[in-house]
Amino acid sequence: MSLGAVTGSGSLVATALGGQEGAGAGFQPVLPWLILALPLLGAAVNGAGAFLWRDDKRIPTIVGPAALLGSFAVVLLNFIAMSGAEPHGAAVVGLWNWIVSGDLRIGVDLQFDPLSMLMCMIVTGVGSLIHVYSVGYMRDDPGYSRYFSYLNLFVFFMLVLVLGASFPLMFVGWEGVGLCSYLLIGFWYENREYANAGKKAFIMNRIGDAGFLVAMFLIFTAFGTLDFIPVFEAAEGTLAYGGALVTGITLLLFLGCTGKSAQIPLHTWLPDAMAGPTPVSALIHAATMVTAGVYLIARTSVLFALSPVSQGVVAAVGAGTALFAASIAIRQYDIKKVLAYSTISQLGYMFLAVGVGAFTAGVFHLMTHAFFKALLFLGAGAVIHAVHHAWAHGEDGHGDARHGDPNDMRNHGGLRKYMPRTFVFMWVATLAIAGVPPLAGFFSKDEIIWYSGVYGTPILWGVALATAVLTAVYMARLMVMTFHGRNRTFGHGGVAEAGRRLHEVPAVMWAPLALLAVLSVVGGWANIPEALPLLPTVEWLHHWLEPVFAPAIAVKEAHGFAPEYRAPAGGGEALWAGVSAAIAIAAVVGTVRALSPKPVPTEAESEAPTGFARVLHDKWYVDELYDRAIVRPSLALWRACWRIVDAGLIDGAVNGAGRAARLLGWAGGQLQTGRVTTYLVAFMLGALLVLGVLS
Amino acid sequence: MIQDFLFQAFAASAILGAVIMVTRRNPVSAVIFLVGVFFATSGMFLMLDAHYIAAINVILYGGAIMVLFLFVLMLLNLGHADWRDLRGPVGGLVGGSISIAFLGVLTRLFVGGADARPVVEIAGGALREAAAEQGVVGVVARPLFQEYVIVLEVTGVLLLVAIVGTILLARGERT
Amino acid sequence: MSEAGLAGALGVNGLIALFVSAILFSIGVIGVLLRRNAIIVFMCVELMLNAANLSLVAFSRMHGIEGQIFVFFVMAVAAAEAAVGLAIIIAIFRHYEVVDLDRFRLLKW
Numbered sequence: 001m002s003l004g005a006v007t008g009s010g011s012l013v014a015t016a017l018g019g020q021e022g023a024g025a026g027f028q029p030v031l032p033w034l035i036l037a038l039p040l041l042g043a044a045v046n047g048a049g050a051f052l053w054r055d056d057k058r059i060p061t062i063v064g065p066a067a068l069l070g071s072f073a074v075v076l077l078n079f080i081a082m083s084g085a086e087p088h089g090a091a092v093v094g095l096w097n098w099i100v101s102g103d104l105r106i107g108v109d110l111q112f113d114p115l116s117m118l119m120c121m122i123v124t125g126v127g128s129l130i131h132v133y134s135v136g137y138m139r140d141d142p143g144y145s146r147y148f149s150y151l152n153l154f155v156f157f158m159l160v161l162v163l164g165a166s167f168p169l170m171f172v173g174w175e176g177v178g179l180c181s182y183l184l185i186g187f188w189y190e191n192r193e194y195a196n197a198g199k200k201a202f203i204m205n206r207i208g209d210a211g212f213l214v215a216m217f218l219i220f221t222a223f224g225t226l227d228f229i230p231v232f233e234a235a236e237g238t239l240a241y242g243g244a245l246v247t248g249i250t251l252l253l254f255l256g257c258t259g260k261s262a263q264i265p266l267h268t269w270l271p272d273a274m275a276g277p278t279p280v281s282a283l284i285h286a287a288t289m290v291t292a293g294v295y296l297i298a299r300t301s302v303l304f305a306l307s308p309v310s311q312g313v314v315a316a317v318g319a320g321t322a323l324f325a326a327s328i329a330i331r332q333y334d335i336k337k338v339l340a341y342s343t344i345s346q347l348g349y350m351f352l353a354v355g356v357g358a359f360t361a362g363v364f365h366l367m368t369h370a371f372f373k374a375l376l377f378l379g380a381g382a383v384i385h386a387v388h389h390a391w392a393h394g395e396d397g398h399g400d401a402r403h404g405d406p407n408d409m410r411n412h413g414g415l416r417k418y419m420p421r422t423f424v425f426m427w428v429a430t431l432a433i434a435g436v437p438p439l440a441g442f443f444s445k446d447e448i449i450w451y452s453g454v455y456g457t458p459i460l461w462g463v464a465l466a467t468a469v470l471t472a473v474y475m476a477r478l479m480v481m482t483f484h485g486r487n488r489t490f491g492h493g494g495v496a497e498a499g500r501r502l503h504e505v506p507a508v509m510w511a512p513l514a515l516l517a518v519l520s521v522v523g524g525w526a527n528i529p530e531a532l533p534l535l536p537t538v539e540w541l542h543h544w545l546e547p548v549f550a551p552a553i554a555v556k557e558a559h560g561f562a563p564e565y566r567a568p569a570g571g572g573e574a575l576w577a578g579v580s581a582a583i584a585i586a587a588v589v590g591t592v593r594a595l596s597p598k599p600v601p602t603e604a605e606s607e608a609p610t611g612f613a614r615v616l617h618d619k620w621y622v623d624e625l626y627d628r629a630i631v632r633p634s635l636a637l638w639r640a641c642w643r644i645v646d647a648g649l650i651d652g653a654v655n656g657a658g659r660a661a662r663l664l665g666w667a668g669g670q671l672q673t674g675r676v677t678t679y680l681v682a683f684m685l686g687a688l689l690v691l692g693v694l695s
Numbered sequence: 696m697i698q699d700f701l702f703q704a705f706a707a708s709a710i711l712g713a714v715i716m717v718t719r720r721n722p723v724s725a726v727i728f729l730v731g732v733f734f735a736t737s738g739m740f741l742m743l744d745a746h747y748i749a750a751i752n753v754i755l756y757g758g759a760i761m762v763l764f765l766f767v768l769m770l771l772n773l774g775h776a777d778w779r780d781l782r783g784p785v786g787g788l789v790g791g792s793i794s795i796a797f798l799g800v801l802t803r804l805f806v807g808g809a810d811a812r813p814v815v816e817i818a819g820g821a822l823r824e825a826a827a828e829q830g831v832v833g834v835v836a837r838p839l840f841q842e843y844v845i846v847l848e849v850t851g852v853l854l855l856v857a858i859v860g861t862i863l864l865a866r867g868e869r870t
Numbered sequence: 871m872s873e874a875g876l877a878g879a880l881g882v883n884g885l886i887a888l889f890v891s892a893i894l895f896s897i898g899v900i901g902v903l904l905r906r907n908a909i910i911v912f913m914c915v916e917l918m919l920n921a922a923n924l925s926l927v928a929f930s931r932m933h934g935i936e937g938q939i940f941v942f943f944v945m946a947v948a949a950a951e952a953a954v955g956l957a958i959i960i961a962i963f964r965h966y967e968v969v970d971l972d973r974f975r976l977l978k979w
Contacts, residue, residue, distance in 0.1 A: 702886065748942070751945060764913060771960065790902075793903060798892055
């Protein structure tokens with residue numbers, strides 16, 4: 001497709017959108033289709049490679065990361081172009097018509113606005129780093145080419161999700177990332193448990209997707225269109241403020257979000273998703289997939305602004321999930337599980353933010369979280385990689401089975417000596433997520449805490465603060481168990497052996513970590529609060545996203561939204577920023593002090609936890625509850641259906657038809673004796689019949 | 696009057712011969728009685744003004760074909776009575792009932808067919824007049840070589856094929 | 871046209887010929903079904919053909935010379951059929967050494 005045709009149809013759509021054209025006039029997207037085409041092409045090439053050149057790792061090594069880096073370059077160009085244009089409104093680029101039926105037109109249209117551009121930057125930027133890292137991490141995997149194919153496809157669908165200018169196109173991406181998460185979580189499908197984890201993710205997502213789908217139907221009946229811009233423009237006039245319809249739509253959309261973004265009650269798939277390769281976890285948790293829910297609410301902020309009930313639900317679920325997941329993370333031993341619950345908790349923060357109406361804060365935290373969570377996961381991957389290779393190196397290749405689980409932090413310890421770079425980067429990320437200034441997490445999280453108090457209720461504010469403490473504690477615990485103390489990889493007495501075998505990861509793996517560490521430091525400076533004007537970028541992100549969220553804020557303000565900028569316990573933003581920073585620092589230091597002297601038992605030595613610790617270790621028994629309440633009854637029901645309906649009725653009918661046919665055939669066969677006499681009699685009778693009819 | 700008597704005598708002997716032919720266990724006597732039946736029907740053809748047909752019936756059926764049958768019987772050495780040849784009561788019942796049904800249906804058909812108007816109205820004795828005029832062969836030969844010449848040629852091809860097929864079949868398994 | 875009318879068109883002899891034809895045909899049927907010897911069954915078929923010829927000749931008095939032409943063709947075909955049929959019987963006999971129809975189950979694979 002030529003660029004002329006693209007911009008031509010794009011201007012056609014823009015004309016149809018009327019008033020929006022003026023806003024986007026200053027910005028014309030550059031090569032917009034290339035952003036999507038490159039990852040898709042990469043996925044196709046690598047997918048073909050999985051069959052055609054299985055053992056040749058050069059092509060996926062080049063094509064996989066290059067597709068993403070190319071896409072990132074185009075996104076960057078557009079980002080710069082959009083920054084230059086004032087005001088940077090929405091530009092919709094129509095690629096082609098997808099569904100045209102009667103008055104309905106659903107096009108493959110891409111929406112370029114500040115929000116989607118920011119998301120694209122995160123997706124392609126962090127995604128590129130993860131791709132580069134994967135080159136090192138997956139080097140020895142036989143499914144190398146397949147892996148990069150899935151990874152590219154994942155990013156492609158995430159970009160479709162983010163760039164889609166209508167609900168159906170977004171849904172395509174939404175389902176696509178669900179599919180890719182299934183493929184990647186179950187990447188090592190030979191392991192039944194891993195394959196089941198993939199299925200679990202897929203099915204949990206399906207529940208949420210049903211909500212999204214129904215919400216889409218409701219929107220279509222209400223508006224007669226599914227394109228974002230017309231829907232949001234007509235929202236205030238069509239839907240009554242606080243009405244049942246808008247509440248229903250938004251709650252159903254939020255159900256979709258809980259599935260995709262792993263919020264209560266559909267959060268259980270995310271910890272199990274750790275079955276996939278670690279860079280995949282980084283991709284799912286940081287750049288793609290789980291952020292989709294937050295993005296959806298940010299995108300449909302106007303609709304949510306119209307329903308205070310839904311906003312309350314979103315904020316409450318977000319806050320609840322944040323605290324709940326953080327409490328679980330404290331007692332986990334699997335390094336990736338800690339990070340998984342950390343992600344759920346941080347996503348809870350984001351939902352809390354968008355729930356109380358601080359949309360910018362939510363998206364801001366989404367961005368900073370993408371940086372430090374990617375860093376944490378890739379760092380954890382480096383640790384796992386190192387331990388795994390230390391065990392496997394020089395042995396019969398089944399080191400894991402002999403030693404235990406390379407993910408288990410009880411098998412780590414003292415790694416700072418062997419992996420100094422990773423150690424530094426991980427501490428940067430830990431301090432960032434814990435909210436220590438001036439790292440990224442401090443600014444974004446503090447903003448959420450602040451707005452949850454200002455826009456929300458004292459309870460939400462309290463929960464947010466408590467979660468901040470827990471976050472610092474579990475992250476510090478992770479660091480202490482992994483990098484400090486004595487090494488336990490080869491048992492308590494195996495330090496010498498560990499020194500020989502544990503090594504820092506190669507440059508292709510730590511270089512992305514370094515970049516992410518830089519981003520984790522400076523990422524938060526994109527939105528310095530007005531109360532702390534330390535840098536010239538005060539409220540930069542807020543201004544950047546203002547065109548997207550202004551309608552929603554306007555709706556809220558029109559219905560009596562006039563917050564008083566004071567914390568529930570009194571005091572201004574600067575004061576409470578200082579307080580939360582102090583809390584974070586105190587929690588980190590306190591945890592390190594408290595845990596460091598204690599020797600950690602190895603995996604084999606440790607006893608099962610008791611009391612409340614056990615409840616946390618066993619994740620509040622949510623999985624067990626679902627198993628008892630939903631999975632087993634449904635299984636029993638479906639088993640009954642299988643036995644009675646399928647095996648009895650359907651198979652009976654099918655087999656019966658077969659048996660009847662065979663019986664008829666047998667009866668017919670009996671007529672065929674092969675003896676002339678039989679045929680003669682039949683022939684005579686036939687002749688008689690013909691003559692009888694004639695006469 | 697003598698002609699009518701002769702005709703009825705031929706008819707009776709044809710039926711009689713047929714019944715004997717069907718019930719003979721010895722194939723050779725069955726052949727002989729069948730020849731008799733053919734002679735009797737030939738006589739009836741004569742009385743029905745079909746002189747040429749009567750002649751070739753005797754020559755072709757009574758002569759050539761039945762000699763062929765006899766020859767085969769001789770060749771295969773089957774010229775002796777075989778008690779298994781006739782079926783038992785069940786076969787007789789089936790065969791008899793079908794046969795009687797045929798008789799009924801054919802009788803109804805002929806009588807009913809007589810109800811229809813003749814396609815070509817021919818005055819009584821017209822065939823005899825035509826035969827007197829053109830000769831007994833000519834009255835058959837003229838339409839055969841004019842209107843039905845293509846059919847005649849096709850029949851010739853059929854006979855040729857039959858000859859080839861017969862030779863092939865009877866020659867046996869030699870390559 | 872009544873019975874008398876048919877007799878009028880065909881003559882009494884014609885009518886008798888038709889009945890004789892029907893009887894001969896039925897005897898042929900009974901012979902085909904009653905006999906096991908393939909050659910005799912074959913002869914009964916010939917008898918049935920002859921019965922058909924008889925009726926054709928009888929009707930030719932009513933409908934014209936075409937009836938006799940048809941008889942001519944029937945005889946030609948019957949001659950061909952007799953030749954081929956007997957050749958088949960010879961071939962079968964060579965293989966099985968019998969011509970008993972009940973011993974053959976050749977019409978089924």
